[in-house]
Amino acid sequence: MTSSTKFENYFHVFRDIIRAMHSSTSVKEVLEEVVAKSTEVLSAKGALLRILNKETNRFEVRAVYGMGERYLHKGPVTTEKLLPDPRKLHKVIFITDVWNARRVEYPQQAWDEGIRMMLDVPLAIEDKLIGLIRIYLEKPRKFTDDELDFILTVAEQCACIIERVQLIESQQTQFDHLATQMEKMSSLGRMAAGIAHEINNPLAGILLYSSNMSKKVTQGSPLEEGLRIIIKETQRCKTIIQGLLEFARDRKPQKVPADINAIMESALGIVENEFRLRHVGLERELAEDMVKTLLDENQIEQVFINLLLNAVHAVEENGNVTVQSSVESLHNKIQVEITDNGCGIAADDIKKIFEPFYSTKAKGTGLGLAVSYGIVKNHQGDIRVYSVLGEITRFTIGLPIRAENCSERGLHETA
């Protein structure tokens, strides 16, 4: 082959791969094209392509050409195995001694299949290894700079497309999750109103009769105690249903310029008793330079009360809860943290704590955090949780500073 026809050949192959990348939305098709064309242009026996599974942090086989089905089922390998030396991230690795190379897992098998040389081509984005193409050859040979250039360029393009498609896929998953969540919420709202009515009616019967009867029993009789419990528990059901309706109703926040420290103080005033009763310590570290921002005071107070009560209930007697507030001028937001040194939240639960009806408390409705989440989102804020089981739980709420004539200090100054 003359050098010009060789060049033409590379060019065609490269063009085909690029076309596959642009016309196809499935990574699989692109990867199959890449292994097939690489094998073809390098006159190899076949090729195998692995991609990093970010969840397991292992490289899994995603495409094979010329090597038979068996290769598709090869097990995943770790980064250490593939690339012990990060300096070689953008270089082709030659394996000429199939028997003794550490990178070759089954030398006997490879030898029996007639493989005498392998090339490993890393797929990398900047300093991250995201995959690897292994090319199998039946005869050891030297590679020209052009060939290496070609294969590295293909690898580079391939890495870009994988990264892009993975990004699209993860966004799609996230969007699907959100859509299901929204669907769940809106049907939940309709259901909540229905449930409220259906349950409040029988509760009304129970409460009217039991409260009426409690006045007719002789004082001190066992019936009196039973009726007291029935009345109390029925009223508890009423509270639960009110919470449910509250949650289901999509309330728009009524925002006014407000001082978040003052809201926190007011929430602390309400739960103070609970702290005292349980001998739980409370530390305040509220920012002295707090700025006002647009907030629905009642809703934010509700969030604080929810989080403070959760914290109090999470710590044993003599535990400690810290509330902090700060201004992050750089990000134009204020931040509130409520930290306790209580029982912590298990990793499995953390993912679900903001979902409605999810509760780890025996008497919880599973709505407190779901309501809080909704309120913070309606303020264009975010709420995050960090927890170490048995040690610490910290809820962090970030809220944007919305100036609109409520600034008491220059918000637009540069930090």
Place this chain on the structure above:
Amino acid sequence: MKPRRILVIDDESVICDACCLVLSEKGHSVDHCLTGNAGLLAIEGGTYNLILLDVKLPDVDGMEILKSVREKGPVPVVIVMTGYSTMSNALQAMKLGAADYLAKPFTDDELVEAVEKLFAYDDDSRYG
């Protein structure tokens, strides 16, 4: 407190019976209807001082009954009862002329208190 003539309109017979029991023990004379239409007929033919009205009825919207009662005059007064314990429901009922609002479930005391509050003025000695 002077005995009153009270009509309970609710499609749940348990609630009707419970309200009748509680209020008749306080000396009031209480009737009840299980549908909106029966309620409208009873209002037409009766001389009630007070109607305890459920807003969700199988045949007629409770709010419609409230409206028609109010259009005819200030008597009888209406206390609205509803299982949708939300503020907007209460507000809507008050706007349409309900004298008070009871969110289900409620205790006998809450019921009696709501009724007595309405007639406190009339019973006040200054007004004879």
